[in-house]
Amino acid sequence: MNIRTPLALVAAALLALTATAASQGKPPQQQGARQQQTAQQQQQMQQQMQQMQQQMDRIATRAQQMSQTFAKQMQQSQGQNRQQQQIFQQMCDSIGTSARETRQNMDRLHQMLQDPILSRDRDMQRDMDRLRDHMGDLSKSMEEMLNSMDRIQQRLRTKTPTQ
Numbered sequence: 001m002n003i004r005t006p007l008a009l010v011a012a013a014l015l016a017l018t019a020t021a022a023s024q025g026k027p028p029q030q031q032g033a034r035q036q037q038t039a040q041q042q043q044q045m046q047q048q049m050q051q052m053q054q055q056m057d058r059i060a061t062r063a064q065q066m067s068q069t070f071a072k073q074m075q076q077s078q079g080q081n082r083q084q085q086q087i088f089q090q091m092c093d094s095i096g097t098s099a100r101e102t103r104q105n106m107d108r109l110h111q112m113l114q115d116p117i118l119s120r121d122r123d124m125q126r127d128m129d130r131l132r133d134h135m136g137d138l139s140k141s142m143e144e145m146l147n148s149m150d151r152i153q154q155r156l157r158t159k160t161p162t163q
Contacts, residue, residue, distance in 0.1 A: 056103040063096035
């Protein structure tokens with residue numbers, strides 16, 4: 001048996017391993033760290049999505065409660081004040097409907113984010129991240145709308161017919 005044959009096999013195996021690692025762009029140790037980092041990022045995105053979904057649920061509930069309050073105030077009001085109450089009640093109903101529909105879209109996006117096939121495509125992942133960010137901005141805007149409407153509701157409550 002020639003000693004060169006086993007050495008040639010070992011050298012060929014090392015060369016193949018090096019070529020495989022180089023073709024993947026990173027040594028095996030870095031690949032494991034990269035996978036762990038990706039898993040952590042995905043977990044963070046999942047948590048952010050869940051928080052946004054919960055926020056949208058709260059917005060829908062709050063809008064419904066505000067609508068009911070406006071409806072009660074409307075029953076006690078007359079004339080122009082009654083019309084204002086009705087308009088704000090309808091706005092609250094619309095915000096609640098939008099919040100529920102946005103929540104459904106968040107559920108759909110959440111499913112897409114969990115799809116391993118879609119997460120492999122960097123462009124797709126980037127676009128889904130942008131969409132998630134936009135949904136987060138939308139939920140913040142809806143929250144701010146309700147805060148403004150709440151302040152208006154407080155003013156309307158304290159407003160007397162002579163003002």
